[in-house]
Amino acid sequence: MGTALNSSAGLVPILFSIVGILLALRYLKDQADFSKGIQAVFYGFVCVLVAKAFIWLIPVFEEGAYYFVTLFLRLLSAVCFVTGALCIKGVKKINNLLLMAAGVLAGVWSWYVVIILRDGSLLNVSMAVSTLGYGALAAALWNKKSLRNSLGFVITGWLFIFIALFNLLDLVAWGRNLISPLFETFLYIGVMCGLILISNNLLAHRFDDLVQEAEESKERLRLMIQKSPFPIIISRLKDDQLMLINDKAGSLFGLDVKHPGNFKTVDYLADPSSRRELLAKLEKKPVVDDFEILVKPRKGEPFWLLLSARVIDFEYEIALYMAFQDITGRKKKEMKLFDQATRDPLTNCYNRRQFEELATKEVQRSRRYHHPFCLFMIDADHFKNVNDTHGHAVGDLVLQALANCCRMTLRESDIVARFGGEEFVILLPEISLENAHKVAERLRIKISKIVVKNEQNEDVRFTVSIGLVSSTVTDNIEEMLKMADEALYVAKENGRNRVIIRNENGADKNTVPPSDEEILKTQEEPLYYFTPVSAAVAAPPLREGAGVPALENAPEKHEYIDDDVPLDDDEEDLPKQGGTVPHGVSLDDLYDEDESSQSKDSQSNSEPPLEDEEPPLDDEILPSENNAFSEEAAEIPEIPVEEPPLDDEEPALPPEDDTDIYASAVPPPQIPEEMPIDFSESSPAEEENPVPAPPMMKKIKVPAGVMKVKVPKMPGVVRVKIPKLPHTGPVPPPKIPK
Structure with missing residues (x-):
């Protein structure tokens, strides 16, 4: 091989x-x-x-x-x-x-x-x-x-x-x-x-596949965000520059969806620290849900949003994904419930419980930054006499006027609370005793210039006594309240309508009122007529602050102009606040009320007389030839009177018993003795020609704003309600009292 x-x-x-x-x-x-x-x-x-x-x-x-x-x-x-x-x-x-x-x-x-x-x-x-x-x-x-x-x-x-x-x-x-x-x-x-x-x-x-996949994923993300039913915003984490806005968020914030880079999220937050708080929560966990923020758009009123956020990688940058849900309605209800739990319903000031919570926080802040604060207690002088003399309604107006004066005079950071009855307590943060004395004196003078109206349209004025104490004596709220109450008692004993300071040695009854340019200007101011606005009318918002910010759902306030009080010459041509019509005669008095049988809803056979009508006198009754009575109605121009529709239904039959169905409508006429009338049997002429009912006038509903003018009754004429006859038989005679 x-x-x-x-x-x-x-x-x-x-x-x-x-x-x-x-x-x-x-x-x-x-x-x-x-x-x-x-x-x-x-x-x-x-x-x-x-x-x-x-x-x-x-x-x-x-x-x-x-x-x-x-x-x-x-x-x-x-x-x-x-x-x-x-x-x-x-x-x-x-x-x-x-x-x-x-x-x-x-x-x-x-x-x-x-x-x-x-x-x-x-x-x-x-x-x-x-x-x-x-x-x-x-x-x-x-x-x-x-x-x-x-x-x-x-x-x-x-x-x-x-x-x-x-x-x-x-x-x-x-x-x-x-x-x-x-x-x-x-x-x-x-x-x-x-x-x-x-x-x-x-x-x-x-790498090319990853880039393509990232582009496809980004497009899918964009499409999902644009089609989302919730407002969604993606912003760059490092500089808060907006990167993507869907249509819902654009309409909610008033932003240009095509140019998101021109905006930042922090520009639309009512509190810029909300973003720092959100980022602090994202450092602890990657997803944050149910984060509430208050947004201030470029146009319109601020509104509340519920935010869900997480950090994502968007377009090769670290971004913040935020989805929103409008909870303004829920927050309004929560704030309304909070106000009801923390505020006095009459004066809209903080109640005692809320004052204690806010005062505790202020004490902690004062100890941390070493800033003094002052507290003074206000009591209305002779308030019991006001209630006994003018009534509790005027007493309520006095308390409202006092609280309103505090709102307009003090700072937004000052805490005003109704402590009980006619006593108010006010805490002024970061203020010296000297300046607090000037504030209290100026407030006392302003309150003394308030005028409220009683039911007789008379001027009612009142004054207050003020007890003042500073945190330099003690910063214990309970002790300060006792000291302020002690100074207030001394002010009451020394003639009222004054400010007394409580120092380390006790209440100084010889407290000298301060004098500066602001106090002199306050003394020269004219009287202030307090006119609370009715809750039915949208009143101009008061200045927020003094511990009593203006609320949308303010408690109902009373009118000092009553219907029974005659108006002044300069007020007769003007309607009262609240859109009510000036006192006058109702236009309904021009017409008689129709018989209740004309209405389908009424089941009675008679109708009681009007409350404002006087009973007819005997000398006003004059018999006529056909034993019928007539009434002359006043003609009112430009007021259309609709003719009543014809009633095709058969009217109800009178009862068979001896009950007088007309006795409750009007008193029976008195028949003179020289005119004897025989009612034993009807004449043929009466059977052939029954007494016709007078033309009936329809009651007219008076539109709002139209004055009602009452037409006096003509002498010698009496108004008698004559019902429709159930059949063509003889007219039933009226029952003559024995």
């Missing part, structure tokens, strides 16, 4: 190059998506490496055993190369039993050729067949040339073809003169470089 397989020339470089191929295949296995095929190729080159290295074992084994092992390894490498080629081409399922059968067949064939036949020519043919595995690998790699980065696949495929040609030339005698072991070494090194180039091509292809 003569063959050139036992040549060991240049064997060492060849072995090192094959080891490099194995390393490159090992690296490529982690990069390619056809890793199973690369693994099969790896095992094929392991067989080639063992077959090449087996030459050194010729002195140990017999020649037949050497050729058997070499042929078996070459055929087995061909099986591995073909399997790898199929996997690279995309065949995902390869039967392992078939591979095992192919390996067993290669071993049997090698035993048959080398041990049994001992035919050298058949051995060379078998060796030539083993080179088909390189051709299969080349075809599989060229199949990948459709990829964007396919240079490595093409070059490596050609190198496998050259290796196959080299092995074929090595099998014939004339071919050995054309090749050298150095050329084979270069081919294996080229395959190693080609495999490394393939790995780079796969990395580039994988």
